[in-house]
Every structure is written in structure tokens, then in C-alpha cells.
Amino acid sequence: MFSIGEFSKTCQVSVKTLHYYDKIGLLKPVKVDALTGYRYYSQPQMEEMLLIQRLKRYGFSLEEIRGMLACGEKRELFSKLLQQKEKLLQQKQETEQVLRELSAHLLDFERTGDIMGYQKGYEIQVVEAPERNVIASRQNMSVDEFGKYYEKLYQRVPEEKVTPNGMVGAVYYDKEFNRECSDIELVVGIREREKADRTIEKGLCARTLHRGAYSTLSEAYAALVTWIGENGYRCSGAPYEFYLRTQFDGLSPEDWETEIFFPIEKK
Known part of the structure; x- marks a missing residue:
């Protein structure tokens, strides 16, 4: 088992965050010492923590991640990951479009000196x-x-x-x-x-x-x-x-x- 400090250092997650994950039921320690209150984590939980971090990077909320970890159905998990990929691709397209609009706006602003110039066209x-x-x-x-x-x-x-x-x-x-x-x-x-x-x-x-x-x-x-x-x-x-x-x-x-x-x- 790993102490909360060892677990924190290995997974590069703060102790404060681990306390919060315990509080919301996302990742509870495998053992809590009755006398000292020290928390301990297992090797499988390290893998679970790494998965949580990856799912966060994919844009899932903690509530969504908790539901996904509780599910355990491979087909459903794959479906959720696929849906998130499509969502991120859509966001990427929208961001690229906004960047194109911003670039055109900057060119018009530079040319006319009017920040609302595009509205007059x-x-x-x-x-x-x-x-x-x-x-x-x-x-x-x-x-x-x-x-x-x-x-x-x-x-x-x-x-x-x-x-x-x-x-x-x-x-x-x-x-x-x-x-x-x-x-x-x-x-x-x-x-x-x-x-x-x-x-x-x-x-x-x-x-x-x-x-x-x-x-x-x-x-x-x-x-x-x-x-x-x-x-x-x-x-x-x-x-x-x-x-x-x-x-x-x-x-x-x-x-x-x-x-x-x-x-x-x-x-």
C-alpha cells in the first residue's frame, strides 16, 4: 500500500485533491487508519487515478467520470469516449472558425481604424x-x-x-x-x-x-x-x-x- 503522500507524489496529484475525491466518492482510500486517520491507497487505485486524470484531460466532468468508473461496461465506456471525441472535434472546428473570424476582424480594424467596421459592410x-x-x-x-x-x-x-x-x-x-x-x-x-x-x-x-x-x-x-x-x-x-x-x-x-x-x- 501507499501512503497518501507517496500516492500523491507518484500520480502527481495534490493531497487536497485526493481528500476531495474521497469526499465526493470518486476515489476512496483502500484503508484509513482508525487511530491516526492516515489514508492508504493500493496499486490498482494508482491505475484508477491515472485514468481519472486522463478522462479529465478529455473534458469529462468529475460527475461524469464517477459514473463511468461505476459503470464498468466496456461497450458503454467506449461509446462515451467516442461521443467525447466527436464533441472535441466540433469544439476544434468552432475554435478554428472563431480564429478565422478574429483574423478577418483584425485586418478590417487595421485597415479602417473602426472596430465595428465589419458591421457596416x-x-x-x-x-x-x-x-x-x-x-x-x-x-x-x-x-x-x-x-x-x-x-x-x-x-x-x-x-x-x-x-x-x-x-x-x-x-x-x-x-x-x-x-x-x-x-x-x-x-x-x-x-x-x-x-x-x-x-x-x-x-x-x-x-x-x-x-x-x-x-x-x-x-x-x-x-x-x-x-x-x-x-x-x-x-x-x-x-x-x-x-x-x-x-x-x-x-x-x-x-x-x-x-x-x-x-x-x-x-
Whole structure:
């Protein structure tokens, strides 16, 4: 057996941390001396401690690690590790995208001397938006659930014998935006008016084109709202967006294009 000091030194973990792991039931000493209160650890616990440290580096919380160690099922442990790998890869992609955005922002700032210069690059147009026949799915959803509901919409295409026209988008009905739960309608444009769930009506809109990742769409929305207020208009309906160029075209996020429409009327 190892004293807590020996165990601490070998595994390069503080005694304070070992006391905490004991307290939360993550790693209890194999023996506690009844007289002195000294804690002792075994050789197998050294391996367990090393695994805990590795799982922490992978980004698992202590609560998650405790559950994984208690499980012991190899298949479930492998599945959790695989899921964590996918999560870390996603985080890596998001970090790389943020770095690209930051680099572009720095270049623009250096060139113009305006830290908000990127916000002024949107071209706002007043257009008569055409009517669009769509099949639709509207519910309270998170942004991360878009894929699930789009999949259900596209399952309807062969079942209902409709012809997509390439227009895919979303309509936002809530006055406030909540990424985790908002009243959103996902739409897929189709050619057959008689088979559509509804028609997005034609009408006067302020329109702009956003180039870049969806994480920065708020910049385009802010530019539109500012322009509408400064030019004698007001919003008269739910804003909507169409995804013109996406990852499904084999493009990196900075090359994605999203067309945004705000229905408007004169004040």
C-alpha cells in the first residue's frame, strides 16, 4: 500500500485533491487508519487515478467520470469516449472558425481604424419579395434541433410526391430570440402550390445577404433592424432567412451565404 503522500507524489496529484475525491466518492482510500486517520491507497487505485486524470484531460466532468468508473461496461465506456471525441472535434472546428473570424476582424480594424467596421459592410435593399410555396414544420425548438426537423421535412418529399425548388429556410416568430427554445418554422420550398402547407406571402421587405457562419447572423439582423429604423420603416411581420450556400455545397463557413428578409411597411 501507499501512503497518501507517496500516492500523491507518484500520480502527481495534490493531497487536497485526493481528500476531495474521497469526499465526493470518486476515489476512496483502500484503508484509513482508525487511530491516526492516515489514508492508504493500493496499486490498482494508482491505475484508477491515472485514468481519472486522463478522462479529465478529455473534458469529462468529475460527475461524469464517477459514473463511468461505476459503470464498468466496456461497450458503454467506449461509446462515451467516442461521443467525447466527436464533441472535441466540433469544439476544434468552432475554435478554428472563431480564429478565422478574429483574423478577418483584425485586418478590417487595421485597415479602417473602426472596430465595428465589419458591421457596416451589409448592403440593405428594399425588395418586393415573391410568394413562396413551402412545406413547413413549426414548433418551439432549439437551433441545434434544425437538422432533426429538416430530416422529417425531406422525408415528406417522396411520400407526398412534391418537388423541392432548392429553397430552404427558417421563419422566426418570437419577439425575443432564445437559442435553446424559440418559436421557429422550418420551410422547404416546393413547386406544387396545391400540395404546399402554406404560402409565404409576397410583400415589401428589407433584404440583405450574410456571408459567413450562422454564429454571426446576428450582425446581419442588427444591420437590418438599424437600417429599417433609420429609413422611415417598421417591421410588419416575422423575419425569415434562406440558406443559399451551405456546408452541403462543400464550402467552409466563411463562404456560406444566407439571405435575410424583414417584412416592412412605411411608418
